[in-house]
Amino acid sequence: MTQRGEKNRLNAPCSIYEVHLGSWRRIQEDGNRFLSYRELAKSLPSYVAALNFTHVEFLPLTEHPFYGSWGYQTTGYFAPTARYGTPQDFMFLVDALHQQGIGVIMDWVPSHFPDDAHGLAHFDGTFLFEHADPRQGFQPDWHSFLFNYGRHEVRAFLTSSALFWLDKYHIDGLRMDAVTSMLYLDYGRKDGEWIANRNGGRENLDAxxxxxxxxxxxxxxxxxxxxxxxxxxxxxxxxxPTNTGGLGFGLKWNMGWMHDTLQYFAEDPLNRKYHHAQLIFSIWYAFSENFVLPLSHDEVVYGKGSLIGKMPGDEWQQFANLRLLYGYMWGHPGKKLLFMGCEFGQKREWQHDQSLEWELLQQPQHAGLRLWVEDLNRVYRNEAALYQQDFSRDGFQWMDCHYAEKSIVSFIRRGYNPADTVLVICNFTPIVRDNYRVGVPSSGYWHELLNSDTELYGGSGVGNFGGVEAGPISAGDMFYSLMLRLPPLGVLFFKRGRKA
Structure with a gap:
């Protein structure tokens, strides 16, 4: 608790492992039951620490009547769900994670609540927490009631709930769900099904x-x-900040990056050159907000399939693509979020009433992917250039973003100290690229921090013998350059240093 201020700073590394407690691991021998808070405290913290994640994020643990809502239909705004144990048991889990140096973020839902009679709906027989007019007080998409943010009492109730979790349970951050639905009066509605604000607009000024x-x-x-x-x-x-006209959040999920990147990776590598702009577009707005790059539970449910299933090609190419996706993501400006199971390439879509497919870790490709995520997080946490200036243009520079024909991008990340500079090169085709010249900001030996094609991760072993000496040949805006061999569907990380 004394250290969390430093660990939660915007210029600190933040790599989040998103978890649904009821399906992370189950006991098949005991009727497929989920683990309790205290049972999870024995295994989850050490697992997350071994993967080098800095934080976990729990899907909502506020009490909810319907397990299949994953917690997003909240009734008990001041109660951790009793499914996994008592309030003290949940405190024990949070403390166990803190003992491993892992921060705890919790999903919290101030946007809507279910219509269960024992909840907030018609609480005293009147429309107390919600609007009376269904055009303002009911969300047809979710069949849920909407809070009346114009009431001081409702705002105080929700604010008290948020502060309660930070106070009593030592939660380190709150991820607020469905903020878009709060901001727009016409969210999920057709013309005539909503009421404009006092200025005639669609913005929810009270929210x-x-x-x-x-x-x-x-x-x-x-x-x-x-x-x-x-x-x-x-x-x-x-x-x-609110004093400059902002909403005051610390960070925002970058949904645009997620959609564009997953659509790009779903393309056959032979066609990716025609979608190159979709890949690099995110940098145009990357510094307009403090972004988190999310590959969350929403991308592996409702018929969307698993992340590994979204990747094109045969099995080897699918795993190479997924390692490349993660490498590109960890190199890209922004904090990181990965849903459980994606670290080892779960094959089936996530199911909230089933355990993750832990048996897949017996297979080399899945174990190699997990090791890749572990090493990505290790290098990410050790290299200040990959996190210190996530939200500043000073922390990023393209080396080459115009090589659409061969689907290659290269860029550098900078920390506060110029010596911390890291070079990232991505080859989005299954073809080995020999004699690829890329500019670097200084001479000397550049050693290979990471190579996603290493055989340990399930790759083919194409690389550059651990590093390359920069030559005095200009490339792009740089006066020095490296001549590299790029692995197929691979990503390379380099940093200037001494030759081993």
Missing amino acids: VTFLRHLNEAIYRDYPDTQTFAEESTDWPMVSR
Whole structure:
């Protein structure tokens, strides 16, 4: 707790392992039951620590009547779900994660609540927490009631809930679900099914006021925590301070990067040259917010398939593509979030009532992918260039983003110290690229920090013998360059240093 302020700073490494507690691991021999908070405390913290993640993020643990809602239909805003144990048991789990140096983020849902009679709906027989008019108080997509943010009492209730989790349970951050649905009065509605604000617009002005006051209260009372917004539109300044006109969140999920990147990777590598702009577009807006790059549970449910299943090609190419995706993601500006099971390439779509496919780790390709994620996180945490300036243009520079014909991109990441510079090169085709020249900012020996094609990870072993000496030949904007051999569907990380 004394260290979490440093660990939660925007210029600190933040790599998040997203977890649904009821399906992370189950006991088949005991009726396929899920683990309790205390049982999870024996295995989850050590597993996350071994993978070198800095944080876990729990899908909502506020009490909810329907397990299949994954917690997003909340009734008990001041109660951890009793499915896994008592409040003290949950505290024990949080403390176990803290003992391993892992921060705890929790999904929290201030956007809607279910219509169960024992919950907040018609709480005193009237529309107390919700609007009376269904055009304002009911969300047809979710069959849920919407909070009336114009009421001081409702705003106080929700703010108290948020502060309660940070206070009593030592939660280190709150990820606020469905912020988009709060900001827009016409969210999920057709013409005539919503009521405009007092200015005739579609913005929910009361929700904006609430979110600003909420973030102000959280950062006032718990300045060593963070708030995260799941917001999928171009609403301006979501992660900017309220005194400059922002909503006051610490960070925002980058849904645009996620959609564009997954669509790009779904393409046959032979066609990727025609979609090159889709890959590099994210840098145009990468510094407009404090972004988290999410590959979350939403991408592996509802018929979307698993991440490994989205990758084209035969099995070897699928794993190479997924290692490349993760390498590109960890090199790209922004904090990282990966849903459980994706670290070892779970094959089937996530199911909330089934355990992850842990048996796959007996297979070399799956074990190699898990090792790749472990090493990505290790290098990410050790190299300041990969996190210190995530939200500043000073921390990123393209070396070459125009090589669409061969689907190659290269860029450097910078920390506060120029000596910390890291070079990242991605080859998005299954073809070995010999004699690829890439510019670097200084002479000397550049050693290979990571190579996704290493045989340990299940790759083919194409590389550069551990490093390359920079020559005095210009390339792009740089006066020095490296001549490299790029592995197929591979990503390379280099840093200037001494030759081993």
